[in-house]
Amino acid sequence: MTATQRIVIVGGGTAGWMAAALFARFRPAPYAQITLVESDAIGTIGVGEATVPLIQHLNQVLGIHEPDFVAATQGTFKLGIEFVDWCRVGNRHFHGFGDYGEDIDGVPPHHHWLRLHAAGMPEPIEHWSMPWAAASRDRFAPPQAMNGAAAAFKHAYHFDAGLYAQLLRRHAEANGVTRIEGRIAQVLRDGESGDVTALNLDGGREIAGDVFIDCSGFVSLLLGRTLGVDFVDWTHWLPCDRAMAVGSARGGRFTPFTRSTARAAGWQWRIPLQHRSGNGMVYASRHLSDDEAAATLLANLDGAPLGDPRPLKFTTGRRARFWEHNVVAIGLAAGFMEPLESTSIQLIQTGLARLIELLPSGVIDPAIVTEYNRQTITEYERIRDFLIAHYCLTQRDEPLWQECRAMTLPDTLAHKLATWDASARVPLYDLESHQEPSWVAILTGQERLPRGWDATAGQTDATRLAALFAERRDALARAAEKMPPHDRFIERTCMAIAA
Structure with missing residues (x-):
């Protein structure tokens, strides 16, 4: 042995x-x-x-059942992230844990959405997304409780x-x-x-x-x-180097999603838990002082703060x-x-x-060490590029965002954006954490629309395409309405025991 x-x-x-x-x-x-x-x-x-759906696999292999986990951690459910004011003040878009439906005539659905959008359809692409259909109504049920297209999503947690x-x-x-x-x-x-x-x-x-x-x-x-x-x-690509974090009393909507709101020199998170809300301000210290960051955070809470903001420095x-x-x-x-x-x-x-x-x-063996480092470095760099995309696509006018818009991008991200601009396709590298629907959510949400799309999408009958879009949107809305409200689902299945 x-x-x-x-x-x-x-x-x-x-x-x-x-x-x-x-x-x-x-x-x-x-x-x-x-x-x-x-x-x-x-x-x-x-x-x-807040997490991504991968954590479900971790809990499963450890034998930790979802209701027990959520109850033990004062948890709630997460269908994605709502981004507020990131592209410009007034812009909202949603990155959900799902796609936009099956291919239509062999072409991914976002190509067809781009065609409809260019023809004047105002509805955002997330209206084709089951996570948004549920999240926008503050409703939740696990995918296995749904049927057909309404089951084509994943979920994660806040805890x-x-x-x-x-x-x-x-x-x-x-x-x-x-x-x-x-x-x-x-x-x-x-x-x-x-x-x-x-x-x-x-x-x-x-x-x-x-x-x-x-x-x-x-x-x-x-x-x-x-x-x-x-x-x-x-830091030259991701310039924020400080954070303030504070809990607050539960208030406002009990959302099954995380909210990220861009501010003049950074962004603010809101994470709903059963017993409180988690809040934080991430910011660039050369554009905002700690006192200003704390004041901004405290001025934008849904409920009363449960203490003083805790500072954190990072690189x-x-x-x-x-x-x-x-x-x-x-x-x-x-x-x-x-x-x-x-x-x-x-x-x-x-x-x-x-x-x-x-x-x-x-x-x-040194070969194993080399391979571990290769894979892990690659994973970090792919996530880095995805985060940079949130910053560099902004249209905001404040100094921080102007700097981000003008930054020289990593070659891998520059190529990805150039390919998207030319063809509405997202080239994926090895060990990508975020697949094409995630990139589509951020790129279209930040109003980075390509010059063209798959030519086959232009061959689909326009009347049929509009009908398919409306049919999917309405079907997802009906499915979401049948889900219980987020808070009621938690009360029924995984409510934390009061201390």
Whole structure:
């Protein structure tokens, strides 16, 4: 039998306990001995409480049932993101977890919508989207409860990240993970190989390991501070470097979607939970002071604030490598992508899935390290491009947005936009997190309309096409009306137990 592999996780929070729970599931004893080291004296950072549908797979493989998960985390359901004032003040568009229907005469539906729009049809493309049909009415039911075209969507969640970490911790510890409380005083390395061999804690306790997973947050204690892996700064493309976060009393519509509202020097999020709303202001400090950001945030809440805004400084970007020697960084220790498209927990999940797939039971081969880094770098860069597109397509006149409109884009994004402009097609690269319907939602919503579209779309009878559009729109509306209101669905299926 292969010797037991000692896996040491540095840091708790969502990243650390997600790592612990997944390794306990896929590397149980006697194949691995899993230890998590964290200190209650060191706080965790939660920059967002919204997710993408991929998290459903995580909970499924861990055996966490959806009603139990939503109730335990004060959660709600998410069908997408509404963007307000991003293109210009007064503009609204929706990025939903679904598409716009099946191909018509062999052509993706957005080509036909572009034709109708050019002929004067004012309705936005999201009217062909089941997520928007439900979200705009504050209604929700899971896809499996629907039929036909009305079932062609996915959903994600809003939840309290601290409560989710607690749920994961209970799950991990029940499956053999050992938690050790303590602050790390020293990281020990092998003098010949350079690998990390052990952690010395305050008080003298030593924790030895074979593989170390760095979930230490922005400090990146092992990968950045100890191994000296550089940070690749993307501020020139994603200029926001500060955030203010504050909870507020529930107020306004109980929406099954996240809202992102552009402001003069950044943007504001609103995330509805069962017990409160999560709110935050993401902004560029060279255009807005901390006091101004806090004032803007507090002036635009749906309910009374539940405390003072908490500041957070960050730099958008990634480590030059995510796996170095026997250390792999996950979460904020690996990089930071601002929460505009709720990809933070996704990157934790995909990084861990990739690690579990590639990590050998014995000696770590450099080829595996190279492949892990290649895939992870590619995933980060594809998400980076998607986020940049939100910024660079704006028509707003404030200094921040003028700078974003004039920025030199990464070659991969420049090519994607040029291809869209010429043909209404979105070229997709390896490891794209966002497929063509997502790009169509942002590009059309930001009023970046192409010069032309598939020629076959012009051959479809115009009267028939208009009828097909109206038929789908009306069918989705009828299906959405049959869904229960979002709050009623939660009350019936997954209401949190009052403390």
